[in-house]
Amino acid sequence: MDPKSNPSISIREVAAAARVSVATISRVLNGKGPIHPDTRQRVLEVVAELGYVPHSGARSLSTRRTSSVGVILPDLYGEFFSELIRGIDQGAKASGYHVLVSGSHSDPAEVEVLLRALHGRVDGLIVMGPTRSTGAIRIPPGVPAVFLGDLPAQGGVDHPSLRIDNAGGAGAVAEHLLDLGHRRIGFVSGPAENSDAEARLEGFRAALAARGVELAPELLMAGDFREESGHAAALRLAAVTPRPSAIFAANDAMAIGCLSALRDLGLAVPGEVALAGFDDIPIARYLAPPLTSVRVAIAELGERAMARLLSGLEGGGAEPLEETIPAALVVRASTVGL
Amino acid sequence: MDPKSNPSISIREVAAAARVSVATISRVLNGKGPIHPDTRQRVLEVVAELGYVPHSGARSLSTRRTSSVGVILPDLYGEFFSELIRGIDQGAKASGYHVLVSGSHSDPAEVEVLLRALHGRVDGLIVMGPTRSTGAIRIPPGVPAVFLGDLPAQGGVDHPSLRIDNAGGAGAVAEHLLDLGHRRIGFVSGPAENSDAEARLEGFRAALAARGVELAPELLMAGDFREESGHAAALRLAAVTPRPSAIFAANDAMAIGCLSALRDLGLAVPGEVALAGFDDIPIARYLAPPLTSVRVAIAELGERAMARLLSGLEGGGAEPLEETIPAALVVRASTVGL
DNA sequence: CACGCAACTGTAACCGGTTACACGCGGCGC
DNA sequence: GCGCCGCGTGTAACCGGTTACAGTTGCGTG
Numbered sequence: 001m002d003p004k005s006n007p008s009i010s011i012r013e014v015a016a017a018a019r020v021s022v023a024t025i026s027r028v029l030n031g032k033g034p035i036h037p038d039t040r041q042r043v044l045e046v047v048a049e050l051g052y053v054p055h056s057g058a059r060s061l062s063t064r065r066t067s068s069v070g071v072i073l074p075d076l077y078g079e080f081f082s083e084l085i086r087g088i089d090q091g092a093k094a095s096g097y098h099v100l101v102s103g104s105h106s107d108p109a110e111v112e113v114l115l116r117a118l119h120g121r122v123d124g125l126i127v128m129g130p131t132r133s134t135g136a137i138r139i140p141p142g143v144p145a146v147f148l149g150d151l152p153a154q155g156g157v158d159h160p161s162l163r164i165d166n167a168g169g170a171g172a173v174a175e176h177l178l179d180l181g182h183r184r185i186g187f188v189s190g191p192a193e194n195s196d197a198e199a200r201l202e203g204f205r206a207a208l209a210a211r212g213v214e215l216a217p218e219l220l221m222a223g224d225f226r227e228e229s230g231h232a233a234a235l236r237l238a239a240v241t242p243r244p245s246a247i248f249a250a251n252d253a254m255a256i257g258c259l260s261a262l263r264d265l266g267l268a269v270p271g272e273v274a275l276a277g278f279d280d281i282p283i284a285r286y287l288a289p290p291l292t293s294v295r296v297a298i299a300e301l302g303e304r305a306m307a308r309l310l311s312g313l314e315g316g317g318a319e320p321l322e323e324t325i326p327a328a329l330v331v332r333a334s335t336v337g338l
Numbered sequence: 339m340d341p342k343s344n345p346s347i348s349i350r351e352v353a354a355a356a357r358v359s360v361a362t363i364s365r366v367l368n369g370k371g372p373i374h375p376d377t378r379q380r381v382l383e384v385v386a387e388l389g390y391v392p393h394s395g396a397r398s399l400s401t402r403r404t405s406s407v408g409v410i411l412p413d414l415y416g417e418f419f420s421e422l423i424r425g426i427d428q429g430a431k432a433s434g435y436h437v438l439v440s441g442s443h444s445d446p447a448e449v450e451v452l453l454r455a456l457h458g459r460v461d462g463l464i465v466m467g468p469t470r471s472t473g474a475i476r477i478p479p480g481v482p483a484v485f486l487g488d489l490p491a492q493g494g495v496d497h498p499s500l501r502i503d504n505a506g507g508a509g510a511v512a513e514h515l516l517d518l519g520h521r522r523i524g525f526v527s528g529p530a531e532n533s534d535a536e537a538r539l540e541g542f543r544a545a546l547a548a549r550g551v552e553l554a555p556e557l558l559m560a561g562d563f564r565e566e567s568g569h570a571a572a573l574r575l576a577a578v579t580p581r582p583s584a585i586f587a588a589n590d591a592m593a594i595g596c597l598s599a600l601r602d603l604g605l606a607v608p609g610e611v612a613l614a615g616f617d618d619i620p621i622a623r624y625l626a627p628p629l630t631s632v633r634v635a636i637a638e639l640g641e642r643a644m645a646r647l648l649s650g651l652e653g654g655g656a657e658p659l660e661e662t663i664p665a666a667l668v669v670r671a672s673t674v675g676l
Numbered sequence: 677c678a679c680g681c682a683a684c685t686g687t688a689a690c691c692g693g694t695t696a697c698a699c700g701c702g703g704c705g706c
Numbered sequence: 707g708c709g710c711c712g713c714g715t716g717t718a719a720c721c722g723g724t725t726a727c728a729g730t731t732g733c734g735t736g
Contacts, residue, residue: 059722
């Protein structure tokens, strides 16, 4: 048989078997200090034979580095979550780091507990504050951290933060719709306390205002980023008189709900009502009609966050404290017909 | 100010400040052994004042428990990934565990390296073998692990495995389409080496065979689980003569691609071509027409996996070695009209 | 030939917790 | 008065690595 690896064996036993000291084993395995070729050879043989695997936890304790980072996220659904993790994981892997994720945090107190539990387990943190009320998250002093989202001041002055250009993207949609001649534009917002949702709404409102158009209160519908809420919102918007000539949903999932509702009502898109979303999820271009949206490189956001964190960990220089990931308007047939 | 927590302080310093021994601190914090109320009081005060936070890494070393589990996943996209992680995370949180994820593994050798790096960092593993060739993943002896996917024999005899009832779900779709009178049914498969994809194809083929229908080779199209491949496959299928009267895509993303292609070709769904998918992603019901699919409780899969792992970790009893998460057919207008 | 230095290796003290064992002490039964 | 017991606490040996420091060689030089 081939017991290739045997976790239950320690460095001292390997040392005994190879008739050298533990220091030598350590040095061979880490490529430090000068080692006689014969010794190295013998050690490696014994290591292979015994299937010795170093205990990372023990190593972390003495080196004071865990090679892993903690990722604290709010309750996230769908594409956004997986893309973000993908990006982070990719960045981590590239630098030999591991990722400890913890999602679904709604309560700051819960996060506080988590932070404590993470002490000694991770070298740094990527934190996404879910809601505005979470502005209160305090990172213990001396712990490198990067914040994600639209709440720059979250972690205190000294932590970098990355954000998506929600306001810019929403503004671009507004411009686009205005350029097409729309003046009454319905808006389906995201969850009340969600900062992305808020930034999108404000960006939209501001862009309208800049062109002298006001967002009428009866055209502003509450949503929760899920399909169903978009569906419901569109039904309500369609009933407003005069009916809006366009609808902008704060994310694609809700836009899809809107699309479904408009179809049910027999309203042509974009003929009678133009429609736009946000996120540009892969499916957006395959809808009927293909959905105008705002493309955000979420994986890149994750990867950048990781890069920032690592550059902080490894004593990197002083990069800008805030960084914004662009959001680009993607025009498709749901607004411009064919 | 309020330096609520201070990671840079050790238990010995706390002991000195509270004028007790380190053992006492440890006992108070862990609720072990008898402690005089006055002492406990004093210790807690000092702990609070100094903002002492125990170092989990050190604790892990001496207790030989890390309270975290490793999750090893293949390269995953979209909804499936996030739902799975959500389920796992939820199960972990409920038991005070942490989750160390690592995604995007295509190569068994890469996984091997990862396994070594995880030694001493996690108490157990949840492993999803991406492809058939990964059947070779060897878990070191003595490490509790749970496998996910359709390759029961993966980790050796002693590891439990959870699977989605891919074959059953695909069979149900086949039955459904046969019942509707379809005999020429196109199939869009997933990535070649993907075990879910394979099980779906085989389940479909088997169900057809059971009713005396053969899956014609020219109706079997290769896909990769992404929208675009579904689009391309549908175009090719539509060109086959005689044209299939129904298409079954191995996942919803590809089904959406198909839908888009059929629309481009001006083929009515389900009038001229019926369409079904697999996964029942949230969007499925909002498509035009709403998509017949197979619902899989992915989050539950993750949660069950975690539960199984933990029950193994905590010396739980002998539960069945294999468990299957059901997959239920959801019939919508893409197959039955209205 | 003594000395310095480089190459190599070993000893033991860390890292920051947990916990087996020992100890002091007051109360109890006899 | 003595022995025992249990409570509350401290001492020190772990857990499994890393690494500063201290040798021990062997070789080149003055």
